[in-house]
Amino acid sequence: xxxxxxxxxxxxxxxxxxxxxxxxxxxxxxxxxxxxxxxxxxxxxxxxxxxxxxxxxxxxxxxxxxxxxxxxxxxxxxxxxxxxxxxxxxxxxxxxxxxxxxxxxxxxxxxxxxxxxxxxxxxxxxxxxxxxxxxxxxxxxxxxxxxxxxxxxxxxxxxxxxxxxxxxxxxxxxxxxxxxxxxxxxxxxxxxxxxxxxxxxxxxxxxxxxxxxxxxxxxxxxxxxxxxxxxxxxxxxxxxxxxxxxxx
Amino acid sequence: xxxxxxxxxxxxxxxxxxxxxxxxxxxxxxxxxxxxxxxxxxxxxxxxxxxxxxxxxxxxxxxxxxxxxxxxxxxxxxxxxxxxxxxxxxxxxxxxxxxxxxxxxxxxxxxxxxxxxxxxxxxxxxxxxxxxxxxxxxxxxxxxxxxxxxxxxxxxxxxxxxxxxxxxxxxxxxxxxxxxxxxxxxxxxxxxxxxxxxxxxxxxxxxxxxxxxxxxxxxxxxxxxxxxxxxxxxxxxxxxxxxxxxxxxxxxxxxxxxxxxxxxxxxxxxxxxxxxxxxxxxxxxxxxxxxxxxxxxxxxxxxxxxxxxxxxxxxxxxxxxxxxxxxxxxxxxxxxxxxxxxxxxxxxxxxxxxxxxxxxxxxxxxxxxxxxxxxxxxxxxxxxxxxxxxxxxxxxxxxxxxxxxxxxxxxxxxxxxxxxxxxxxxxxxxx
Numbered sequence: 001x002x003x004x005x006x007x008x009x010x011x012x013x014x015x016x017x018x019x020x021x022x023x024x025x026x027x028x029x030x031x032x033x034x035x036x037x038x039x040x041x042x043x044x045x046x047x048x049x050x051x052x053x054x055x056x057x058x059x060x061x062x063x064x065x066x067x068x069x070x071x072x073x074x075x076x077x078x079x080x081x082x083x084x085x086x087x088x089x090x091x092x093x094x095x096x097x098x099x100x101x102x103x104x105x106x107x108x109x110x111x112x113x114x115x116x117x118x119x120x121x122x123x124x125x126x127x128x129x130x131x132x133x134x135x136x137x138x139x140x141x142x143x144x145x146x147x148x149x150x151x152x153x154x155x156x157x158x159x160x161x162x163x164x165x166x167x168x169x170x171x172x173x174x175x176x177x178x179x180x181x182x183x184x185x186x187x188x189x190x191x192x193x194x195x196x197x198x199x200x201x202x203x204x205x206x207x208x209x210x211x212x213x214x215x216x217x218x219x220x221x222x223x224x225x226x227x228x229x230x231x232x233x234x235x236x237x238x239x240x241x242x243x244x245x246x247x248x
Numbered sequence: 249x250x251x252x253x254x255x256x257x258x259x260x261x262x263x264x265x266x267x268x269x270x271x272x273x274x275x276x277x278x279x280x281x282x283x284x285x286x287x288x289x290x291x292x293x294x295x296x297x298x299x300x301x302x303x304x305x306x307x308x309x310x311x312x313x314x315x316x317x318x319x320x321x322x323x324x325x326x327x328x329x330x331x332x333x334x335x336x337x338x339x340x341x342x343x344x345x346x347x348x349x350x351x352x353x354x355x356x357x358x359x360x361x362x363x364x365x366x367x368x369x370x371x372x373x374x375x376x377x378x379x380x381x382x383x384x385x386x387x388x389x390x391x392x393x394x395x396x397x398x399x400x401x402x403x404x405x406x407x408x409x410x411x412x413x414x415x416x417x418x419x420x421x422x423x424x425x426x427x428x429x430x431x432x433x434x435x436x437x438x439x440x441x442x443x444x445x446x447x448x449x450x451x452x453x454x455x456x457x458x459x460x461x462x463x464x465x466x467x468x469x470x471x472x473x474x475x476x477x478x479x480x481x482x483x484x485x486x487x488x489x490x491x492x493x494x495x496x497x498x499x500x501x502x503x504x505x506x507x508x509x510x511x512x513x514x515x516x517x518x519x520x521x522x523x524x525x526x527x528x529x530x531x532x533x534x535x536x537x538x539x540x541x542x543x544x545x546x547x548x549x550x551x552x553x554x555x556x557x558x559x560x561x562x563x564x565x566x567x568x569x570x571x572x573x574x575x576x577x578x579x580x581x582x583x584x585x586x587x588x589x590x591x592x593x594x595x596x597x598x599x600x601x602x603x604x605x606x607x608x609x610x611x612x613x614x615x616x617x618x619x620x621x622x623x624x625x626x627x628x629x630x631x632x633x634x635x636x637x638x639x640x641x642x643x644x645x646x647x648x649x650x651x652x653x654x655x656x657x658x659x660x661x662x663x664x665x666x667x668x669x670x671x672x673x674x675x676x677x678x679x
Contacts, residue, residue, distance in 0.1 A: 014676075052515055078517040089508030093265040094258070105254030106516045106523065134265075150512065 001066060002027040003034075003158050003189035004051060009060035011046050011213075020046040021057070021213040028206055030065065030157075033180060033190040035204035035221075037197065037234075039242050043213040044193050048160055051191075052083055064158060082156030086163045088143040089150070092136030096127060096146050099135060100153065107154045121149040126175065141172025148176065158189045165199060177203055201225075201234040209241055216241040251518060255526025256533075262500070263534070269496050273538060277489030281542050284485045285550055289477040300414075302326045303342040303354035303401075310362025312425050316355070316398070319421045339399070346401045353406075353414055356399040363389065364396050369430040373437050386433060398422065476556045482546035483639040484612045487632050489542065490535045490574055491603045494582035497531055498595035501586025528579050528667075535575030536568070561642040566649045570642065573659040574635040580663035580670075581631075587670040606630045634658045 005027040012019040021043045028034035038044050049055035051062055053074045065080055067073035090099045100118040104110070109117065122128045125145040135143060144164060151159060161180075165173045180203055184190050194200050200207060201221040208218040217224060217237075224237045231237045263269055302320060306313035320326040330337050332345070342354040370386035377385070398418065402411055504510040514520050546558030560567060582599070589595040607613065609623065610630030619627060627633050638655035641647035649656075 052511075054511060054514065075517050078515060081515070083512065083515050085508040085511055087506075087508035089512040091258070091262060091509060092507075093262050098258075098261055102254055102258045103512065103516070106251050106513065106518065108250060108518075110250055154516075 001030045003030045004028050005063040007061045010058045012058050026208040026215050026218050030189055032205045033184045033203050035200040035207035036193045038210040042211045080157040082151040082159045084148050084151045084161040084164050088147050090135045095132050097131040103150045104153045141168040144168050160191045162193050197235040211242045251522040252526040255523050256530045259530040281482050281485045285478050285481040300326050301351050303351050304328050304330045305337050305339045305342050305356040307359040308357040308361040312362040313357045315425045316421050352403045354401040365426050365429050369433045373433040478550050478556050478558050482558050486539050486542040487635045488607045488612045491578045493578050494599040497582025498586035499592045502592050531579040532575035536571045539571040562646045563648045566642045566652050570638040573656045576663040577631045577659045580666040584666040584670045587673050607632050631662050
C-alpha cells in the first residue's frame with residue numbers, strides 16, 4: 001500500500017494569477033522515508049497542506065494509506081498523520097512539558113501515562129533536563145526537537161516534516177536524522193521536505209522533485225543520479241531538472 | 249471535555265506568565281474606574297446634592313423678599329447671601345460679583361414688589377366681592393407699576409439646564425407668595441362679611457387638594473435614573489474594560505496562527521470547536537472575574553474616597569448572567585478580530601479604536617439619554633449599550649433575569665454572529 005498517493009492535483013488560490021499546482025501526481029510506498037523536493041514556489045507547502053487537509057484542492061485526489069482526503073476520511077487521516085511544521089508550532093511561554101502535555105491532552109492522552117510518554121520522548125531527544133524550561137528560552141535545535149516530539153505523541157504511521165533541520169547545529173541535525181531512521185525502522189513512513197539535498201540524499205529512499213506545481217521526476221536518489229551521466233549527486237540532479245534561474 | 253479543560257488550563261498558564269497582559273486585564277481597569285468615578289463625580293451630582301451660593305438683594309423688605317429668602321434657605325440647595333463683609337449687598341455689587349465669576353446666581357427683589365402683589369390680590373378680591381354684592385373694599389394702588397420683576401443674574405458660563413432649574417424654583421416661590429396672599433385676602437373678606445361668626449372656627453382655605461408623591465419602583469423600563477457617578481461609571485467603565493479583552497485574545501489568535509500552533513491544533517483529530525470553546529470559556533471567566541473585581545472596588549474602595557457606595561440591586565443571578573453575556577460578546581469580538589486581521593498591530597489598533605467608538609456611542613462615557621435622538625438610536629445598536637442597559641435594569645430597578653433577557657439575548661446573539669463570521673472567514677482561507 002502507498003502511504004501517500006497524489007493524483008492529478010490542481011490548486012489555484014483565490015485571487016492568484018497562476019495556479020500553485022497543475023496536475024501533480026506521485027505516490028510513496030508505505031514504510032519508506034520519502035523526500036518531496038523542489039525550489040521555492042514549486043508548490044511543496046501547498047501539496048503538504050492538501051495532504052494534511054488544511055487546504056482544499058481545486059481538483060484531483062489525495063489518498064493517505066488508501067483513505068481519501070475529500071471523502072469524509074479526514075478524521076481517520078488525522079489519526080495516522082503527524083505533522084512537523086517548519087515553524088516552531090509551540091507556545092513559547094509554556095515549558096516543554098506543559099506544551100507536550102497540552103498537545104497530548106488534545107490527542108486524548110492524560111494523567112501519568114501521558115507524562116511518562118512525554119518524559120520518555122524528551123529523554124530520547126536529550127531534553128529531559130529542559131522539561132521545565134520555557135520553550136522561548138530554548139536554543140534553535142532544542143525547539144526543533146521539541147517540535148518533532150509534539151508531532152509523534154500519538155505515534156503516527158506517517159510523519160510529515162517540513163524543513164525539520166532548518167537552522168539547527170550539526171549535533172541536533174544528526175540527532176534528528178537518526179531519529180527519522182529509527183522511526184522509519186519501526187515500520188512507519190516519513191515524508192520530508194528540505195532544501196538540504198545532501199541530507200535528503202543521505203536519508204531518503206525515494207524522492208519526488210517538483211517544479212511549477214508539477215512533478216518533474218521521481219525515484220531513489222541513487223537511481224536519479226545514475227540516470228544522468230553528468231550528475232554526481234542529488235543537487236546536480238535537482239539543478240538539472242529545475243534549472244539555475246533564481247526563484248524568489 | 250479533556251480538550252476543553254486542557255485548553256482552559258493552557259490559557260491560564262499563558263496568562264499567568266504574561267505579566268503585562270495581567271496588568272492590562274486587571275490592574276488597569278481598576279485604576280480606570282476609580283479615576284473615572286472620581287473625575288465624573290461633580291457633573292453627575294444632582295442639584296439636590298450641590299449647594300449653590302445665591303446672592304440676594306432685597307430692595308422690597310416685604311413679605312415677598314422674606315418668602316423667597318426663607319424658601320431658598322429651606323430647600324437645602326442654596327446658601328442665601330445678603331451681605332458681603334458685613335455690608336448689605338446692593339444690586340450693583342451683586343452684578344459685579346457675578347460678572348467676575350465669584351458667584352453663579354444673583355436675585356434682586358424690586359422695591360414695592362410685595363405691595364404690588366398685595367394690591368393685585370386686593371383688586372381680585374374686590375372684583376369678586378363686587379360681583380357677589382358685598383360692600384367692603386380692600387385698598388388698591390392707584391397706579392400699577394409696569395414690568396415689576398424679580399431680577400435674575402447668572403454667570404455667563406452657567407448651563408442652560410442649571411438656569412432653567414433655578415428659574416423654575418424661583419417661579420414656584422413667586423406663585424406661592426401670590427397665591428398665599430390672594431387666599432389670605434379672600435379669607436379676610438369672608439371674615440368681614442361673616443363678622444358674627446366665631447373667627448376661630450372659620451375654616452382655612454386649602455388650595456393644594458392634590459399634591460405630588462414620589463415612590464420607588466422595582467420594575468419600569470424607562471431609563472431615567474442615573475443616580476450618581478459611581479452608579480453610572482463603575483458598571484459603564486467595567487463593561488468598557490471587559491471589551492478590552494479583545495486585545496489579548498486577538499493577539500493570542502494571531503500568534504497561534506503565525507507560529508503554527510493553530511495548524512498543529514487543527515491537525516489533531518477531534519473538533520477544533522472544542523478547543524475554541526475552551527478559549528471562549530476561559531476568557532468569559534476572566535471577563536466575569538474582572539467585572540466583579542471592579543464591582544468590589546465600587547462597593548469597598550470608592551466610598552473610602554468620598555464617593556457613594558455602589559448598589560448591586562437584589563438579583564445577583566441576573567447580574568452574573570449579564571456579566572457572562574457581556575463576556576461572551578467581548579470574547580467573540582476578540583476572536584473575530586483575531587481571525588480577520590493578519591498582524592497583532594492591525595488587530596490592536598482596530599480593536600482599541602473600535603471599542604472606544606462603540607463605548608462612546610453606547611453611553612459609556614455619557615448616558616445615552618443626554619445624547620441627540622439620532623445618536624441615541626445609533627447608540628442602542630452598540631453591544632456595550634445593551635450590557636449597560638441590562639446592568640442598570642438590575643442595579644437601579646431591581647430587575648430580574650426575565651427583565652434583562654432581551655438584552656442578554658441580544659448580547660449572546662451578537663456573540664454567536666461574530667463567531668459564525670469568524671468561522672466562515674477561516675473556512676474560506678482553507679479554500
